[in-house]
Amino acid sequence: MMKILLLNGPNLNLLGRREPDVYGSDTLASLEAEVVAYGEQKGVKVDCFQSNHEGVLIDKLHETLCLHYDGVVYNPGAHTHYSYALRDAVAAIDIPVVEVHLSDIEAREPFRALSVIAPVCIAQIKGKGKEGYKEALDVLLENADS
Numbered sequence: 001m002m003k004i005l006l007l008n009g010p011n012l013n014l015l016g017r018r019e020p021d022v023y024g025s026d027t028l029a030s031l032e033a034e035v036v037a038y039g040e041q042k043g044v045k046v047d048c049f050q051s052n053h054e055g056v057l058i059d060k061l062h063e064t065l066c067l068h069y070d071g072v073v074y075n076p077g078a079h080t081h082y083s084y085a086l087r088d089a090v091a092a093i094d095i096p097v098v099e100v101h102l103s104d105i106e107a108r109e110p111f112r113a114l115s116v117i118a119p120v121c122i123a124q125i126k127g128k129g130k131e132g133y134k135e136a137l138d139v140l141l142e143n144a145d146s
C-alpha cells in the first residue's frame with residue numbers, strides 16, 4: 001500500500017479560526033480527516049503531521065526516507081516564501097513532494113507570489129482550498145503510475 005505524508009507548516013494548526021475569509025472555516029483536524037478518508041478510497045495510507053518549527057519540519061522530511069514514504073503533500077505556510085532550509089530538505093529526500101496552498105498565493109500580497117520550495121516539488125496546487133490537498137494526492141498517484 002502506498003504511504004503518503006500530509007505535512008502542514010506554521011500557523012496551519014489554527015485553521016478554522018485563522019482568517020477564515022482567506023483559509024476557510026474547516027479546522028486542521030477535519031481537513032486531515034477528509035484527506036485520510038480520500039486516501040482510504042484510493043488505497044493510500046495518509047499520515048498527518050503539523051509543526052510551527054522549521055527544524056522539526058526538516059527532521060520530519062528526513063524521516064520520510066527511513067520510514068519509506070512514497071510521497072509528501074506539503075503546505076509549507078509562510079516558509080514557502082523564504083525557507084531555503086526547507087527547500088533543501090525537499091530536494092534532499094528524493095521523494096516526490098507536491099506543494100499545496102489553500103489560498104491563491106499569486107493573487108495576494110506580492111511577497112507571497114514567490115515560492116522558493118516549488119522548484120524542487122513535482123507540482124504546486126493553489127487557491128483550491130481543501131480540495132487542493134486531494135488533488136495533490138491524485139498527482140502523487142498519477143506520478144507513481146507513470
Ligand code: DQA
Nearest residue numbers: 011076077078101102103112
Ligand atoms: C498558505 C499561504 C501562505 O502565504 C501563508 O503564509 C500560509 C498559508 C496557504 O495555504 O494559502 O500560512 O500556505
